[in-house]
Amino acid sequence: MDFKFLGVLCLFAAVLLAGCTTSQPAPQVTATPTPSVQTTPGVSPPPITVLPRQQSPVKEFTVESREFNFTPDVISVERGDIVRIIFRNAGTTAHSLVVEGFKSTHLLSPGGTESIEFLANQSGTFPFYCSAPGHREFGMEGRLEIT
Numbered sequence: 591m592d593f594k595f596l597g598v599l600c601l602f603a604a605v606l607l608a609g610c611t612t613s614q615p616a617p618q619v620t621a622t623p624t625p626s627v628q629t630t631p632g633v634s635p636p637p638i639t640v641l642p643r644q645q646s647p648v649k650e651f652t653v654e655s656r657e658f659n660f661t662p663d664v665i666s667v668e669r670g671d672i673v674r675i676i677f678r679n680a681g682t683t684a685h686s687l688v689v690e691g692f693k694s695t696h697l698l699s700p701g702g703t704e705s706i707e708f709l710a711n712q713s714g715t716f717p718f719y720c721s722a723p724g725h726r727e728f729g730m731e732g733r734l735e736i737t
């Protein structure tokens with residue numbers, strides 16, 4: 591019997607075994623505790639009601655201009671409202687409607703109509719007026735009140 595060969599064979603086997611056993615053990619997966627939902631057996635949780643998204647109400651106004659005023663000259667809305675103003679020039683010369691801080695129409699010829707729409711996103715009193723030279727001074731102004 592060649593003990594030297596047997597010894598080499600044993601050593602070889604030992605290396606082989608060691609090679610197999612030195613492989614990294616699988617990382618231990620630590621289970622993260624999931625929050626336990628307290629449910630009463632037999633009682634189903636109340637159904638989740640999905641409410642439709644609240645739509646901002648649209649407040650529509652028709653404002654007419656003449657020489658030299660607006661009808662109406664006070665518009666009151668609530669903050670969060672969508673304000674739609676249908677501006678109609680019922681006068682005999684060009685007029686416009688400028689809502690300070692919000693929107694303006696063009697200068698419209700007599701009989702012209704233009705709509706503007708904006709979100710009343712801040713409360714306060716905002717003047718509106720006609721942009722034609724001198725018209726505001728002649729009285730073509732009003733106010734938008736947002737409460």
Ligand SMILES: [Cu+2]
Binds near residue numbers: 684
């Ligand atoms: Cu005007």
